[in-house]
Amino acid sequence: MISVENIIYRYDQGDPVLKSLSxxxxxxxxxxxxxPNGCGKTTLIKHLNALLVPAEGVVLVDGTDTKDSSAVREIRRRVGMVFQNPDNQIIGMSVEEDVAFGPGNLGLPSSEIRERVDASLAMVGMADYAKRAPHTLSGGEKRLISIAGVLAMKPRYIAFDEPTASLDPSSRQRVIDIIRKLNTEGIAIIHIAHDMDEIIHADRVMVMDRGGISVSGTPREVFARIEYLKTLGLHIPQVVELLWKLRQMGWDVSTDVLTIEDACLEISASAGDHSDTGDSSRVRKRMGEYV
Ligand SMILES: Nc1ncnc2c1ncn2[C@@H]1O[C@H](COP(=O)(O)OP(=O)(O)O)[C@@H](O)[C@H]1O
Ligand SMILES: [Mg+2]
Structure with a gap:
């Protein structure tokens, strides 16, 4: 478990960016x-692996204080980071050399490094790219390589900072699918997201506002706070927005949905209530063929 307790952080002499955040x-x-942009999300996740340490308060990674300088290497191994711009993270002359960089620094035997590199590249679907020069890769492929580099450290946690920013839709989907797969294999995920449709599968959504966490709950609970999220200038998932607008038009629908399938059921049930047959179960059954 990573535990962040009442941390305060300011850059230089400025106002605190994190204000007693837990x-x-x-x-x-x-x-x-x-x-919202500039609220301190990146600053917060940099505290999770000791890239930054708080001025006050404490960050514990599996019980170890990130201020303990003798533990920093192990903390950085446990808590991987995938930043927005993969070019800043790619250092090797070939893809495999790049992915081997982290485990190489751990002083592991070369057979173990080889295994980790192969397994990590396979995990992100990039095994065929091992010999390629990183600069010949697309933005999406570079992002996958930086994820493989983090995986090769066998982390318990990975923080992703807007991992789909500036990717095309198919690369975005690939990255999202990989994040979900890593989570099902037991790695804890911290995912900073701009596109809310990407995080409807999260266990929990935390909203950051004015230097603290203002709301934390399941995606349904958090996205139900539509008015509040809008005051922060945040998007909400499109299906939630659709039902919210229908409600405003007087439709008797709940906004407590996350997927298109749920939204269809909700709308057809409401439409069914007003139709001649009133038989929304037929619509539900028909939907069932698709979901
Ligand atoms: N290296 C830095 N030096 C000074 N100020 C910074 C630095 N990095 C971020 N900031 C400031 O800290 C605040 C939070 O930034 P950041 O954590 O990047 O927010 P977010 O990731 O939510 O957009 C912003 O006001 C930003 O301008
Ligand atoms: Mg940021």
Missing amino acids: MAVGDGEYVALIG
Whole structure:
């Protein structure tokens, strides 16, 4: 578990960016972090692996204080980071050399490094790219390589900072699918997201506002706070927005949905109530053929 307790952080002499912020990430949990630009999301996740340490308060990674300089290497192995711009993270002359960089620094035997590189590249679907020069890869492929580099450290947690930013739709989907797969294999995820449709599968969504976590709950609970999220200038998932607008038009629908399938059922049930047959079960049955 990662536990963040009442941390305060300021850059230089500025106002605090993190103002007595507390949060936690459980073992194997998938936590999404959202909030307006500049609210401190990146600053917060840099505290999770000791890239930054708080001025006040404490960050514990599996019980170890990130201020303990003798533990920093192990903390950085446990808590991997995938940043927005993969070019800053790619250092090797070939893809495999790049992915081997982290485990190489752990002083592991070369057979173990080889195994980890192969397994990590396979995990992100990039095994065929091992010999390629990183600069010849697309933005999406580079992002996958930086994820493989983190996986080769066998982390317990990975923080992703807007991992789909500036990717095309198919690369985005690939990255999202990989994040979900890593989570099902037991790695805890902290996912800073801009596109809310990407995080409807998270266990928990945390909203950051004015230097703290203002709301934390399941995606349904958090996205139900539509008015509040809008005051922060945040998007909400499109299906939630659709039902919210229908409600405003007087439709008797709940906004407590996350998927298109749920939204169809909700709308057809409401439409069925007003139709001649009133038989929404038929619509539900028909939907069932698709979901
Ligand atoms: N290296 C830095 N030096 C000074 N100020 C910074 C630095 N990095 C971020 N900030 C400031 O800290 C605040 C939070 O930034 P950041 O954590 O990047 O927010 P977010 O990731 O939510 O967009 C912003 O006001 C930003 O300008
Ligand atoms: Mg950021």
